[in-house]
Amino acid sequence: MKKSFYLFNPGRLSRKDNTLCFQPVDEEGNELQPRYLPIETVDNLYCFGSLDANSALYNFLGKNQVAVHFFDFYEHYTGSFMPKEYLLAGKMQVEQTKYYLSEKKRQVLACKFVEGAYFNISKNLAYYANRGKDVSESLRRIEDYHGLIGQTSKINELMGIEGNIRQAYYDAFEVIVNDFAMEGRSKRPPKNEINALISFGNMLCYSVCLDQIYHTQLNPTISFLHEPGARRFSLALDLSEIFKPLLVDRTIFSMLNKKQIQASDFRQELNRCVLKDGARKLFVKTFEERLKETFKHRSLGRNVSYKHLVKLECYKLQKHLLGIEEYKPFRMMW
Template identity: 25%
Template sequence: MTELLRTLFVTTPGTSLHLEGDTVRIRHPERPGRSVLPLVRIQQLVVWKGVEVTNDLLLRCAADNRGVTWLSRNGRFLGRVGGNQIGNPTLRLEQVRAHDDPQRRLEIAKSVVAGKLQNYRQLLLRVARDAEPTRQTQIRELAAAHADSLTAAASTRSLTDLLGVEGAAARLYSQNLPLLAKGVPPGRNRRPPEDQFNCVLSFGYGMLRVALTGALEQVGLDPYIGFLHGVRSGKPSLALDLMEEFRPLLVDRLVLTLFNRKEIATKHTIQDPAGGVTLTDDGRTFVLDRWSKARERIWQHSLLKREMPAGLLPNVQARLFARYLRGDQPAYQPWIAS
């Protein structure tokens, strides 16, 4: 049995984190009392702007290869400390060689897109089960369109054509979001999000990005050398690649559920003078609680033929990707919900 280690999320400004033996001590001047957590149970720390991490704790985390990630108040990535890189230069060389081989890069990108489209199709079919007849028909038609996109993606002969198929499917999905949750606006907007739904969705994608970046670093892969997303300065392209297969069922499904159940309240977000919508402190705490609980949900892994919590899936897929690059398996197989 593999233990699901915890991610420690600290969002409240003015909080400070200290090393105390083999534990992390959490202090806040307005919250008396002693809060201590054993480091052995913590896989990574994710802290928001305004939270202090003391030098001794940072050094201990670096020595243990325990990642520390900083995010802005609206969940935008600011930086990360991960300790010494895993000493696996041979694996990284294989990653670069695969990226520089146009045919191999295309095949990997096709696997990434196939995982995304298939899991979006699964999400749509799951939502359709509980929908009223007219809406059910529309959602199933959308799922059928994703099946057609899967076929089209498999037959593409260039990365440009593949990106065209993927982009068209993404636009079709986002324009039909009102079918999936009442009151949700059509289309996707970000940087900054302009409504509650897109705000929470972007936040969820930010959490997923943190999880994938950490998983790739633990295996010894370079998160910045991707295949579908290529190489872009400052962008963890491989993390973005592997995020694609997880977006539908680990993030979209959670956010759609929150809105269908009307769990996102007015107090959870605030609109800034520029028109962007961000989570409040209450909102961040609430969504992080739901995200943490969703990480414990058990999913079937069809390739490994075993059940595992959602929180372990990024680590498993990072290892499977490394196995593919080393030549231990003929292709990268994305996680597809069964």
């Protein structure tokens, strides 16, 4: 079975027959034990250190449909190497573009993404309210903002409401999480421990959504809620809004409240908070385990993983764009 591999050390990646060889180096430039990865076992590579590789290596990765996602020193997503879009179809791209160009159709789809994010955020808060956490004020504010979604006629209005929902949600983090203060959302740079985890987790979620889009006929550069940009795969931003509460936030809540990650696992650098290597690897391990978790899918009648759930969301979006079935965003039921 293919799986994702995370390369935290800088080093050189090369090909040895049909195997990838990663030669890591430490902070002093000393070579460490090489790691060998049979190409048929690799789904994605996530690179958090500088990677030395040549075009022949990327040709090899491309032919084997292996994507490489890059992050900088501060764990910000910087870009991806994506193999040739082997599933892109002309009809799908035409229809996707039509929906983007139609102000009315785009607004409808954008509202659905925000509705999905709202519902899953509310589900998280309700989960903790049932466990004695007083998040009633955040829930009330979110409900008020939710009532405004259907009244919007412009994308920027909708983005403003989505931002307000997120802010009300983040205000509840200090109630949900023990021993850590949220103190508002700070992104670039994250000012404290919770913000550092949110930024890191969101980048992982974005990468997962991008990878699953790649395995469908959708074009990742044509989005509906977020404005398409020249340097980003903005459709992954749309989809990640739905899945961040499930994949990222619940992982953060669980790890902090179970003290799997503690204050000593962070360090302050200038005006930013950064995860130490050990905690970063632990978070990635826990995140990957969550992606592999399965549940009984109501429509399919069989067990699916959370990672496959993202691909199913892409299929639902495809059907909407082709006029087969109205898109309904995924809603958490637990």
